[in-house]
Amino acid sequence: MSDDLLVDVPRERDVVEHRLLHDGRVWDLVSDTVRLDDGDVVREYVDHPGAVAVIALDDDDRVLLLAQYRHPARHVLWEPPAGLLDVENEELVVAAARELAEEADLVAGRWWRLVEFFSSPGGSDERITVFLARDLTPVPEADRYVRGEEEADMVPVWVPLDDAVAGVMAGRLHCPTTVTGVLAAAAARATGWSGLVEVTPS
Template sequence: MGIKDTAEEWRVINTATPFEGNKTSVRKDEVLMPDGSTAVRDYQVHPGSVAILALDEQERVLVLRQYRHPVRHKLWEIPAGLLDVPGENPLHAAQRELYEEVHVKAEDWRVLTDIYTTPGGCDEAVRIFLARQISEAEGERFEVSEEEADMEFARIPAAELARGALAGELHNTCLVVGVLALLAAQAGDGLDALRPADAPWPARPFEGR
């Protein structure tokens, strides 16, 4: 007997946007509850993101270390980025982010997993891709600034990253979920059984292939 999440939308009586930022905003919804009462829910409205677990020929994961101001930490992460254009094909966005952040391209792409990062307070949906058969990208490296100008890079075995996550030493959502999903897939039906890179994504419908 399998279990799965199901789409459902409770009626919104009133809504407002008390804050609107550069990429995200905050929404205040008054929601009708099943018992007839109402409750106010404040949450961040997010365009969505993609993340890439890139695996090299030695079964190492490409990771980067970046300062994250809200949590006052430098975190080890996998390449990731926003879906800046409404309806953007997430695979195209992932290919762009892999090039811009680590100057790498990949020949084999699959969907590793889809997640909501913090569904109690944010509608951000992330598609985590598995990228294999990687090689250096052609041309000049993408010019970075601000926090990205201080990034460090490494290639680390997935088992070592999993150990760090379970030990409480690594905390980035996409890295932890991506690495554990990778190990689960390898222990299960194998990486070739993962969904294709253009698999439907109801949380962030996209155009084209």
């Protein structure tokens, strides 16, 4: 199969009925009655605003990971800086820059779109865009974001990209943005970063 045929295709189906089952604090649980070729089906799923994540690499090709407790998984996971698209009409790369500053106290001089994926397409419409960030400098002390809740206890570490890839392949790292992001970064590095599209926060 040629590369131009191996592509996920957006497709809308008629939604006969849409119901809000639960109005959540961050995302909602909804039910759609969808008209398919062989009849109507009901699909319940999480209606999610979407998210961004940042693979921040320093000059030594070390990736920044943060330890964060995730209650539904009952795990402390090593994750890249990431966050919800919860600011109306905010550009994706601007949201990524905001999350990098808020969670890691860093500003990036250069940005690339690295990879994009649906986190759980059978049960959620969440779409995550992962960016590569380089030319990193610290946020001035006086301008740093005050973190709270789970973010207050985040522990940052700089990990060689090859070690992060090894952790993914050995089953030690499980966060989807970590798994997808570090493997995508390693794949991009193997081609000399030639396939990435550079973007600029406005």
